[in-house]
Each structure stands twice: as C-alpha cells, then as structure tokens.
Amino acid sequence: MTAASQTSPTPTLAGARIQRWTPLSAGFTSGFGVLIIALAFVPVVMGASVVQDLTNLLTLVLMAVMWNALAGYAGLVSVGLQAYIGLGAYATVWFALHGVDPYVAMVLATLFCAVVSIPLSFIVLRFRGAQFAIGTWVVAEAIGIYVSFDNQLGAGTGTSLTQLYTYSPTHREHYTYWLTLTLTAFFVIAVFLLLRSRLGASLQAIRDDEGAASSVGVRVVAGKRILFILAAAGCGAAGAMTLANILFIEPTSIFSVNYSAFMIFMVLVGGLGTFEGPIIGAIILYFIQQQFGNDGTSYLIGLGATAIAFALFIPRGIWGLVEERTGVRFMPVGYRVRRRAPDSGVDP
Amino acid sequence: MAPQPLLAAVEVRRQFGALAALDGVDLAIGPGEAVGIVGPNGAGKTTLLNVLAGTIAPSSGTVAFRGTDITRAAASRRARLGIGRAHQVPRPFGGMTVFENCFVSASTGGGLRRRAAYERCLEVLTLCDLDDVADRRADTLGLLGRKRLELARALATNPVLLLLDEIGAGLTDAEAEALVVMINELHSAGIAIIWIEHIVHVLVQVVSRLICMDAGRVIADGEPRAVMSDARVVDAYLGTAAA
Numbered sequence: 001m002t003a004a005s006q007t008s009p010t011p012t013l014a015g016a017r018i019q020r021w022t023p024l025s026a027g028f029t030s031g032f033g034v035l036i037i038a039l040a041f042v043p044v045v046m047g048a049s050v051v052q053d054l055t056n057l058l059t060l061v062l063m064a065v066m067w068n069a070l071a072g073y074a075g076l077v078s079v080g081l082q083a084y085i086g087l088g089a090y091a092t093v094w095f096a097l098h099g100v101d102p103y104v105a106m107v108l109a110t111l112f113c114a115v116v117s118i119p120l121s122f123i124v125l126r127f128r129g130a131q132f133a134i135g136t137w138v139v140a141e142a143i144g145i146y147v148s149f150d151n152q153l154g155a156g157t158g159t160s161l162t163q164l165y166t167y168s169p170t171h172r173e174h175y176t177y178w179l180t181l182t183l184t185a186f187f188v189i190a191v192f193l194l195l196r197s198r199l200g201a202s203l204q205a206i207r208d209d210e211g212a213a214s215s216v217g218v219r220v221v222a223g224k225r226i227l228f229i230l231a232a233a234g235c236g237a238a239g240a241m242t243l244a245n246i247l248f249i250e251p252t253s254i255f256s257v258n259y260s261a262f263m264i265f266m267v268l269v270g271g272l273g274t275f276e277g278p279i280i281g282a283i284i285l286y287f288i289q290q291q292f293g294n295d296g297t298s299y300l301i302g303l304g305a306t307a308i309a310f311a312l313f314i315p316r317g318i319w320g321l322v323e324e325r326t327g328v329r330f331m332p333v334g335y336r337v338r339r340r341a342p343d344s345g346v347d348p
Numbered sequence: 349m350a351p352q353p354l355l356a357a358v359e360v361r362r363q364f365g366a367l368a369a370l371d372g373v374d375l376a377i378g379p380g381e382a383v384g385i386v387g388p389n390g391a392g393k394t395t396l397l398n399v400l401a402g403t404i405a406p407s408s409g410t411v412a413f414r415g416t417d418i419t420r421a422a423a424s425r426r427a428r429l430g431i432g433r434a435h436q437v438p439r440p441f442g443g444m445t446v447f448e449n450c451f452v453s454a455s456t457g458g459g460l461r462r463r464a465a466y467e468r469c470l471e472v473l474t475l476c477d478l479d480d481v482a483d484r485r486a487d488t489l490g491l492l493g494r495k496r497l498e499l500a501r502a503l504a505t506n507p508v509l510l511l512l513d514e515i516g517a518g519l520t521d522a523e524a525e526a527l528v529v530m531i532n533e534l535h536s537a538g539i540a541i542i543w544i545e546h547i548v549h550v551l552v553q554v555v556s557r558l559i560c561m562d563a564g565r566v567i568a569d570g571e572p573r574a575v576m577s578d579a580r581v582v583d584a585y586l587g588t589a590a591a
C-alpha cells in the first residue's frame with residue numbers, strides 16, 4: 001500500500017496457517033504430563049518425609065497458580081484468598097462431622113468454596129484495584145471471625161480432622177498425597193486449558209487492558225467471575241489439603257493473611273501472568289521455608305523485601321525474564337502465524 | 349420518508365463536575381455514511397465517541413443503533429452489535445502478539461468461531477499492513493504500528509460502524525495517504541465511519557459530510573467546504589489559535 005511495500009514484496013498472509021504447538025512446547029507439555037505421572041509413584045518408592053514435603057510443595061503450587069490466575073489474568077490483586085483456604089479446611093471438618101469420609105469431604109469442600117464464591121463475586125467484583133484487595137481481605141476476616149464463634153467447629157481454639165485417624169498413618173500420608181497431586185494437577189490443567197481456549201485469549205486481553213478489551217467485545221466481568229470462582233475452588237482445595245497434612249487447624253492461622261503474603265511472593269518472584277512462573281515461585285518458597293521457616297518475623301520480612309525487590313526491578317519475575325531472554329514460549333497457549341512458503345508446493 | 353438512521357444520538361449531555369464536556373449533542377448518521385468530526389482541543393470529540401462506544405455513560409440523552417436504544421448497553425455489547433472503535437491513544441494488549449490482539453476481537457466482538465476468526469484476522473492484518481509483524485508482541489510496536497493495530501482490531505469485530513479517533517495524527521504524508529486509501533476501501537465496502545481528525549485535507553478525501561464541535565456542542569454540520577468557511581467554525585479555530 002505504501003511506496004515501500006510496492007517495491008519490496010510484502011509477505012502476504014493469504015493461505016497462512018495458525019500454529020499452536022511447536023516442537024518445543026509439545027515437548028515441554030508432554031514433559032509436564034510425564035512429571036505428573038512420575039509424581040504419582042513417589043509414595044511407592046520414597047519415604048514418609050519426602051511424601052509429606054511434596055504434599056506441602058504441591059499445596060504451595062496450587063495456591064500460587066490460583067493467585068496468579070486471578071492477578072495475572074483478571075488483574076484482580078487479592079489479599080483475601082485465605083477466605084477460601086480457611087473455608088475449604090473448615091468445610092472439610094464440617095462434612096466429616098456429618099458422616100462423610102474425610103477424603104470425600106475434601107472434594108466436597110472444594111466444590112462448596114466454588115459455590116460460596118458465586119454470590120461473593122457479585123459483591124467484590126464491583127470493586128477495583130486497592131478496593132478489591134482490601135474488600136476481599138475484609139471478607140476473609142469476617143468469615144474467620146464467624147467460624148471462631150462456631151462451637152461445633154471448635155470455636156477459637158481450633159479443631160482437628162479426627163476422622164482421618166481411622167486410616168493408618170502410612171495410608172493417610174499416601175492418600176493425602178495422591179489427593180493433593182490430583183487436585184493440584186486438576187487445577188493446573190484447568191488453568192492451562194482455559195488459557196488455550198478462546199476465552200483464554202480474552203482473559204489475557206483483560207489482563208493487558210480491561211477497557212480496550214471491553215471495546216472489542218470481551219465481557220470483562222463475566223471473564224473475571226470465571227477466574228474468581230476457579231481461584232476460590234482451588235484455594236478451597238489447598239485449604240483442605242493443608243488440613244489433611246497438618247491435621248489440626250485454628251481460625252487465626254488458617255484464615256491468616258500470611259497465606260496471601262506467600263501467594264504474592266511466589267507469583268511475583270516466579271512471574272506474574274505467566275503459566276510457569278507461579279510453579280517456579282512455589283518451588284523457591286518451599287526451599288526458603290525449609291531453610292528459614294523457623295526464623296519467625298525476620299523470615300517474613302525477608303520474604304516481603306524480596307517480593308518488593310522483584311516488583312521494582314524484575315517486574316516480570318524469573319520466568320518473564322527467561323521468556324524475554326530466550327524469546328520462546330514453553331506452553332502452547334499462544335498463536336503463531338505460519339506463512340505459506342513462497343512458490344508453494346515446497347514443503348518447508 | 350427518510351430511511352432509519354444507523355446511529356442516532358439525541359440531546360446527549362455529559363458532565364465532568366462543573367464542565368459540560370457534551371452540552372446537548374444531536375447526531376444521526378445513515379447506513380454506510382462517512383462523517384468527519386473536527387473541532388479545537390477539548391471540544392468534546394473523544395467524549396462523544398466514548399458515549400457512542402459505551403465507554404462512558406451520558407449524563408442525559410439517548411443513543412440508538414439500528415433503531416434500538418443502546419444508551420445503557422455495555423461497550424462489549426455494542427462491539428458485538430457492530431460498533432468498532434479505534435482509540436486516540438492506542439491501547440494494544442501489550443503482552444499478546446499482534447495476531448492475538450485481533451483474534452480477541454474476532455472471537456468476541458466478531459462472534460466468530462475459531463477457524464473463521466483466524467481467516468478474519470489474517471485478512472484484516474493484510475489489509476492494515478501488519479502482515480510482517482503478526483507474531484510480534486504488541487508492546488514492541490512503534491506508534492504507526494500501534495495505530496494500525498487499533499484499526500485492525502476494530503475491523504476484526506466485523507463492524508457496520510467504525511469510530512475512528514485521530515488515527516492519522518502523527519503520521520507522515522505518505523502514511524496518511526496510505527491510510528486514506530485503506531479507509532476509502534472500507535467505506536466502499538459499506539462500513540459507516542465516524543472519523544475524528546484535525547487534518548481536514550486528509551479527512552475530506554474520505555468523508556462527504558463534516559461536523560465541527562466546540563465547547564461540547566455541534567456548531568456546524570454539512571458539506572465540508574461549507575462547514576470550514578462557516579463563520580462560527582472560523583471563530584472557534586481562531587479562538588484556540590490565539591490561546
């Protein structure tokens with residue numbers, strides 16, 4: 001159309017194909033699948049402490065992936081997801097008290113969190129930015145206080161999932177691990193499929209510019225609601241898993257805002273708005289917890305300082321940096337235009 | 349009997365605190381019509397476009413599209429109904445590729461299924477001269493690329509009405525020339541166009557009707573040459589030139 005494009009042949013897009021899988025991303029994704037399958041065999045070959053550590057790690061991964069789904073794709077920075085961690089744990093206790101097998105109770109508690117988040121979404125999604133962050137925190141505190149007055153659930157002194165003691169310690173550890181692996185894999189795969197779907201492209205558009213997204217036709221609030229419900233369910237599962245792993249909970253710790261601090265740390269360090277970043281962040285936090293977890297306040301301050309440093313100097317996190325440097329995308333959630341080779345007939 | 353207008357805004361007002369950014373604007377445009385809007389800075393042109401696109405609500409007045417009242421309809425709904433919009437300051441989805449930017453439009457505003465959306469995007473990217481940067485992250489584009497992407501994204505929704513806000517501003521003469529050719533193509537394909545631009549000689553190569561706004565009002569509306577020689581229009585421009 002311009003003078004320049006008339007003299008030099010412009011690559012036309014006629015007949016171009018859209019490629020979603022590259023050899024690299026196919027390899028990476030199948031590697032991921034193999035890893036999940038391999039993880040399923042850990043209890044068979046490894047000792048109890050490894051199994052328990054991995055349960056911990058998987059729970060962290062789940063939390064990070066959920067926080068990232070909300071902040072990284074819907075642009076909803078929450079400091080209140082501990083509401084669902086606590087609810088998931090306490091709903092498990094409640095279902096178990098009412099005669100449900102504790103492991104089934106954990107799955108029911110996950111669904112319960114999804115259901116509860118629907119009406120809540122109509123309230124908190126009216127808010128934006130800092131209001132949303134604080135609003136979700138207030139909701140979490142309110143639910144925590146409500147639970148601490150419920151005598152059936154142990155009130156402020158806490159409660160334990162005694163029904164789990166009907167299983168032998170070894171079985172308990174293994175079942176808890178397998179359920180954690182299943183739920184974490186389920187939610188990670190759900191996020192992956194969501195991002196790959198047509199809706200996923202819209203969610204990324206919301207992340208980048210909400211106003212512009214709505215002006216091209218994206219139903220912004222509906223998109224945010226889907227992620228909000230998904231995050232609630234995922235955090236509910238993480239809460240149930242935490243309970244299964246530590247057996248005893250009390251309202252002040254399971255509804256603690258510290259969970260939000262951990263989630264923010266993992267996602268900021270790993271890479272906000274990337275698929276892989278939160279997983280990396282979870283692994284890093286896991287090792288930090290192993291090293292410094294007993295140092296109390298200084299440990300928390302260190303985490304906070306690191307997260308702030310990342311936000312200021314490496315805003316795209318470790319994985320964002322990797323993608324920037326290498327220019328490759330490891331998960332096939334994008335779209336690549338493959339032109340038809342000039343003088344077609346020659347297969348590239 | 350006059351045919352039903354494609355878009356009709358009636359008595360539209362928009363207040364920002366004490367400022368009446370729109371102070372009773374009436375505007376009707378027919379199917380396939382191309383209308384230019386000029387006016388000094390701060391006249392309310394972008395605000396009018398925002399009200400038409402549904403980005404902001406009018407304080408009073410109504411907007412109807414194809415005979416249906418859309419005053420309360422969300423921007424996303426209007427995009428689906430066929431109103432495409434290019435922003436004055438480009439707003440690309442920076443973390444996505446140029447192709448993916450268009451794909452969002454085609455699959456939401458355009459309502460197309462996957463294959464059809466792909467086809468639409470490839471067409472639009474070729475039309476907007478974005479074919480060689482289809483796989484680039486949108487935030488790596490320069491101003492010209494971003495402006496083209498605004499247009500491409502609006503087109504990918506398959507609009508019947510295009511709202512263009514200064515997409516020619518800051519372009520060289522050659523680039524503006526290419527833009528005119530492109531917009532004329534769209535116009536002859538039957539798309540109605542409302543185009544805000546300060547450079548009148550570019551505008552008149554496409555539009556046959558010109559509207560001049562000043563201080564939130566339409567002060568002239570008609571044949572471009574007549575509008576530009578209207579005493580009130582000359583006044584409005586002299587007033588800002590002196591400022």
Ligand SMILES: Nc1ncnc2c1ncn2[C@@H]1O[C@H](COP(=O)(O)OP(=O)(O)OP(=O)(O)O)[C@@H](O)[C@H]1O
Pocket residue numbers: 364367369387388389390391392393394395396436
């Ligand atoms: N969101 C807002 N809040 C407050 N005032 C606003 C807002 N948007 C626009 N205005 C004011 O309304 C008036 C009209 O602005 P508008 O952007 O519509 O002008 P314009 O004709 O598009 O000008 P330009 O040619 O500079 O783009 C200006 O005085 C502007 O400062």
Ligand SMILES: [Mg+2]
Pocket residue numbers: 393394395436513
């Ligand atoms: Mg403007």
